[in-house]
Amino acid sequence: MLPPGRLLSVWEEDLGQSGVGELRHSLKHSAITRVPSVFFGGGTPSLARPQMVEKVLQCLQQEGHLVEGAEVTMEVNPTSMETQALRDFKEAGINRVSIGIQSLDGAALRLLRRDHCVKEAKTCVEAARQLFPNRVSTDLMFGLPGACVDKCVS
């Protein structure tokens, strides 16, 4: 029997292979002639391995549809684990990130049951700005219970 860590990587490999296979099939049978931008988003793609990004981009290149200099964005949650992986994702081909900050109020983050704290959010934005200058956006939530305009502005 495989140990749990090994089980996860086997599952990831199968999932990755079928995802890339489906992408290749769809591109071959589509009328798409160029791909000027790629967005890894929905869910939390930054929990995947950078090799997954590499494989998807390789597939897009092999099918001849990926434009040189294409914008390649990934949604990132600002946990310290995901911040540490930013450099590897850049090497894999990501050149823009969208960070799910949500709020810089610790109480709001706890209310939302987010996995990160304010300090991690700030560290992630700093690291991202170094790695992807002028190519960082953040998600912020407004209208949360207890929020007011002054708090949001500060």
Ligand SMILES: C[S@@+](CC[C@H](N)C(=O)[O-])C[C@H]1O[C@@H](n2cnc3c(N)ncnc32)[C@H](O)[C@@H]1O
């Ligand atoms: C597609 S979601 C990305 C998923 C992201 N990894 C996460 O954990 O929320 C993009 C953005 O949607 C917003 N969002 C997520 N859950 C929400 C909810 N229940 N209501 C409103 N906005 C939400 C957040 O700002 C999030 O960054």
